[in-house]
Amino acid sequence: MKIQFKSNAFVIALSAVILGLIAGGIFMALIGSNPFEGFLYLFKGGLMNIERVGNTIATAITLMLVGLSVSFAFKTGLFNIGASGQMLVGGLCATLIAHHLFIPRPLYLIVLILAAIVGGAVWGVIPGLLKAKFNVHEVVATIMMNWIAYWSIFYFVPAFLKGPSLETESKSILFEQSLRVKWLNELFGGSEYVNLGIFVAIAAIIIIKFILDKTTLGFELKAVGANRFCAEYAGIKVNRNVIISMMIAGALAGLAGMTFYTGYSRNMQIGVMPSMGFDGIAVALLGASNPIGVFFSALFFGMLQSGKGFMNAMTDIPPEIADTIIATIIYFTATSVLFKRLWDWVAKKMSDIVAQKGGK
Amino acid sequence: MAYKHSTPATAISIDNTSTKRRLPTWLFIVILVVALVLLYFISNNHLVRMIAPYAISYTIPMLMTALGGLYSERSGVTNLGLEGLMLVGYFASALTIKMTEQTGALAVLPLGLLMGFLAGAVFSILHAFASINLKADQVISGTAINMLASALTVYLARIIAGSGNVRIVKIIVRKDIPGLSNIPVLGPLFFTQSYWSTWIAIAIWGISWFLLYKTSFGLRLRACGEHPSAVASAGINVYGMRYFGVMMSGALAGLGGGIILVTYSGEFNGSVAGLGFLSIAALIFGQWKPLGILGSTFFFGIATTIANVSMVIPQFGVIPPVIFKVFPYVVTLLALVAFSKNSAAPKAAGEPF
Incomplete structure (x- = not known):
């Protein structure tokens, strides 16, 4: 044998x-x-008690959606390095809704989610269109879109959403208008960051897995990613798939922005490019661009990110x-x-x- | 990564786009005359005189970094890690100057810049090894360089200097150049209130232009970015050439970071705020040519300056500063669209050999 x-x-x-x-x-x-001590506190900081597990999950929610965004684009052979900008725009749309729309909560949440999806999708579809119509490389285009978003928000937030005290961040969203809910916070032992985004992230993972594995669209997207010339020969509209892929990737990153800015932090800071947009690349690579893999690798990176404060305090x-x-x-x-x-x-x-x- | 459709090359020719799209001589002269007349009028403007030195100081770090990017991409390696490499130079310069400035020696600032230059070169070996020897995805490797640099520099700063920020006391003093600053039109714009580092940077730009376009070494380096297999069959070490290109990009980006520190910043604060990415935009907008990047970085430098001063100067207040800040990125996207049919990007940039 x-x-x-x-x-x-x-x-x-x-x-x-x-x-x-x-x-x-x-x-x-x-x-x-002592590295062993350092890692002990790093892991303890992420998992020590139910509250810290809640914080880890809260960090992982955003990473999950960004990781899903990057890996979805990977499947079509595209590298979405612009998740940060899509997060900013999706998060801004959601923040605007949170400040200005007061309607019954279930309806409100649907509008909030749709706003974030639209914001992110618009920011994602522009590089997709440029790639499909003019063959502009999506990496360069998404980097440019990142900085356009960064500077737009740098001037938009102080002008229209200025907080009472600080010039550098928007005013806080009311608790009732944020993604946070009392029962979830109590469930996780008082963790104040964990929010309804967890259900958005899990739903997104299931939907994306379904799209990729069970639909014609998913098959076409993967075919384009595997070999675009072969896909073209087989009659698949490559350009259309490139645009759709970037649009969905942008929408997912926009949702990530929503979970971060209206759930985790409840305000927007200016002059900060959200680092989760790049951490999401790590999540996607480690998760081998598979939605289930993304779920677990986001939890892992979420643990590292949320445990570092505790480690810093103890060592x-x-x-x-x-x-x-x-x-x-x-x-x-x-x-x-x-x-x-x-x-x-x-x-x-x-x-x-x-x-x-x-x-x- | 190539910025264009990857059609197979049919003929072996180096940089044929530059001859195809060269301006006719008469047009060149017309543009030059118009520019000089314009320059004459605007140089008498108080506002222009005031912001010109600032525009130049914002331009120079970008010019160095974009020039580094030129070396790397011309040799056939895409370098998206310029932002991180800039940050490494920024940090190394800050640390060196911080530790030596008590001595009061004259060489403190030049030594700081040199350390930034060297630190950038050393750090870029990570990218060179991944993309040349291991044929890794250069985009992912470059992204990793950016993330590693931004985490590691702040990590080390906290350990060595006690906090994430490293403040230095000594910076370069602005001086009028004796004699040259009295030239009628150009003097007030370029030779007053200037840093000595600016002249070093311009000299490096000139030397690089000569090296890349007037020597056989430069021809070989550029050929590595177009048809590496042709270069290899001529008996030239493509790996060596590409290592040189990537390390030059790291060194110049590091120098650019150091120049930020010793000119207008005076403090390492853990971020170069996207200047590295702006330099990549300038490289593309300048169509991978030395003169092109000189023009595009200056153009972007003016935009940055106007955006920064528009708060205090009422004449600029009518246009929202956000327009000037997003302007470089938007024009780069438009340039990519406009040149997408016949891009001047090195043909083999981003492709492992």
Whole structure:
């Protein structure tokens, strides 16, 4: 009997995570802290009690939706680096609704969600159109859209949504108008950040999985991603799919903006490019662009992000270690060919050993 | 990553677009005369005299970074990590100057800039290794560089300097250039209130233009970005050339970050606020040409300055500052649309060899 060992996407992603954590440990040790202690507090800070689990979930909600956005575009062979800008615009639309629309809550929530979807989708569909009609690379176009959103909000918020005290952030949304609800906060032991976005995120994951796996649209999108020339030859309208893909990706990022700005923070700060837009790339890469994978990797990164404050309070390690670990994981995912070679080499050795033993 | 439709190359030719779209001589002279006349009139304007030095100081960091991007993309590697590399230089300069400025030595600021230059080059090796040796996705690698730089610099700043911000005391003093500042039209615009780093940057720009367009080394480097296999068959080390391109991009972006510090900022604060991405926009808008990026960075520098001063100068108050801030990004998108049919982007940029 011959046993074949082969590397797969999961093993490679796992190697990247482990190496990222090791790199984080090295950076902790370099500054004279104990890495084991650091990681203990980092994980404790994310999972120590039900309240902290709630905060971790609250952070993960946004990451889930951004990760879903990036991975949806990946499926069509597009790289949506513009999730930050789409988050800002979707979040702005939702914030405007939250400040100005007072109608019964169920109806209100539907309008809120639709506003965020429209805002994000508009910001996503522009690069999609430019790609389809003029062959402008979506990476450059989405970066430009990010900064257009950043500066527009930089001047829009102080002009129209100025808070009472600070110039740099909008006024807070009323609790009743935000995504937060009492029973959910009480369920998670008083965690004040956890919000209704969790249901939006889970619904989005189920819907996107359904679209990708069970519909003609999903099949066409994946076909374009796999080989656009082949898809074109098979009669699939490539440009139409590129536009739809960017539109849906933008809508998902817009929803992420809604969960962050009307659920997690309840106001908008200006002069801040939301880093979740880039963390979402890590979520998508680690989740192998699979909606279920995105769910779990968002929880993992959410834990790192929400535990860093506690770790910083208990040790001398600066909270930026979490972002360092995430960035390192992305770098190692980009260079995953290294692990693929390594694991294939290990697998070959193992197969040889097994074959020798079997031959004896 | 190529910014255009990837049609297979049919003929081996280096940079044929530059000869095709060159301006006719008479048009060039007309433009030059018009520009000089305009310059003469505006140089007498008090407002223009006031903002010109600021426009130049915003331009120079972008010029350096975009020039770095030019090296990298011409050699065939897309570098989206310029923002992060700028930040690394910004941080390294701040740290060096902070630790040495008590000595009061004259060399403190040049040493700081040099360390920014070197730190950028070293950090960019990460991108070079991933995209050249491992043939990784250059967009993802560049994004990782940006994220790593912004996390790691603040991390180190907190450990070494005690907080996320590193403030320095010494910065470059603005000086009028003796003699040149008295030239009628150009003097008040370019030679008054200038930083010495500006002249170093312009010199680097000139040397780079010469190196890339007038030497065989430059021809080889550019050929690596168009037809690497042709270069390789001529016996030239494509990997080496691309390493040079990427490391130059890191070094120049790092220098750009250092210049931000020693000119108008005076403090490392953990972000260059999108100047690296603006430089990428300038590189595209300048159509991957040295003269083009000089023009586009200056153009963007003026827009940034007007947006920043419009709060205090009533003449600009009529136009909302947001217009000037989003203007560079919008014109870059429009330029990409306009040039999408025959892009001047290096053909092999973004493709592993």
